[in-house]
Amino acid sequence: MTKLVALPAFTDNYIWMLHDGQRAVVVDPGDAAPVQAALDAQGLELAAILVTHHHPDHVGGVDALRPRLKGAVYGPAKEAIPAPFVPLAGGARVEVLGLSFEVFDVPGHTAGHIAYVQRGVERDALLFCGDTLFSAGCGRLFEGTPAQMAASLAALAALPGDTRVCCTHEYTLSNLRFAAAVEPANADIAAHTAACRARREAGTPTLPSTIAQELRINPFLRCGVPAVVAAARAEGAANDDAVAVLAALREWKNRFR
Ligand code: ZN
Ligand code: FE
Numbered sequence: 001m002t003k004l005v006a007l008p009a010f011t012d013n014y015i016w017m018l019h020d021g022q023r024a025v026v027v028d029p030g031d032a033a034p035v036q037a038a039l040d041a042q043g044l045e046l047a048a049i050l051v052t053h054h055h056p057d058h059v060g061g062v063d064a065l066r067p068r069l070k071g072a073v074y075g076p077a078k079e080a081i082p083a084p085f086v087p088l089a090g091g092a093r094v095e096v097l098g099l100s101f102e103v104f105d106v107p108g109h110t111a112g113h114i115a116y117v118q119r120g121v122e123r124d125a126l127l128f129c130g131d132t133l134f135s136a137g138c139g140r141l142f143e144g145t146p147a148q149m150a151a152s153l154a155a156l157a158a159l160p161g162d163t164r165v166c167c168t169h170e171y172t173l174s175n176l177r178f179a180a181a182v183e184p185a186n187a188d189i190a191a192h193t194a195a196c197r198a199r200r201e202a203g204t205p206t207l208p209s210t211i212a213q214e215l216r217i218n219p220f221l222r223c224g225v226p227a228v229v230a231a232a233r234a235e236g237a238a239n240d241d242a243v244a245v246l247a248a249l250r251e252w253k254n255r256f257r
Helices: 032-044 062-068 147-157 172-182 187-201 209-218 226-234 242-255
Strands: 003-009 015-020 025-026 045-050 073-076 087-088 093-096 101-107 114-118 126-130 166-169
Touching: 003 032, 003 166, 015 166, 025 032, 032 045, 032 062, 032 087, 045 062, 045 093, 101 147, 114 242, 147 209, 166 209, 172 187, 172 242, 187 209, 187 226, 226 242
Parallel strands: 025 045, 045 073, 073 087, 126 166
Antiparallel strands: 003 015, 015 025, 093 101, 101 114, 114 126
């Protein structure tokens, strides 16, 4: 039975680790120290490293972990991540720990960003989406266009509702504050805010979320909902098109305090 663990790193990152009690795979190790500590604490062998995109808070620990890595580093073919690594693009599969991870191209935050989906046999599917989809939000458009991000988010939104969303940052409460500004009448946003506040006060992550939950609360997955369209139009969206709505939401969020 595989266990999923969120290792806190820096101020608000999570390095996701899957392990079977003997071997582990980690996603986006921006820092080696929390990974080393978790491997040592449980006597785990590091079987693979999966990388979603090239930002330092996602790859900074890769080289320091290499000496104890028994398998490969996998990463986006279109991005410069610490070499050597196995280059992946959408449609590829990675087999590790007896699990199969399917690769999705999700450009927007960065130009070559990929996501990994592990469809469970005896458990819900897992999505490792880096900085593309956050709970109640999405990544900033550093290298991609609103149209690319809209297509990437649409692909993730089409995953089964019980897919667990393992994103890389604990941004949920601040994202929910923005989501409530977009949709003040959305009761799911209010309920989830209360639940996440309790989790943070107890010192536990608000993640993973699920696709079904995100479809209820995440404005960036709700660009066709009339209340979201109206709010985006009031903030400058050129028309009702989902891409225009997403572009306006993203710019609004960038200046939202
Ligand atoms: Zn990033
Ligand atoms: Fe990041």
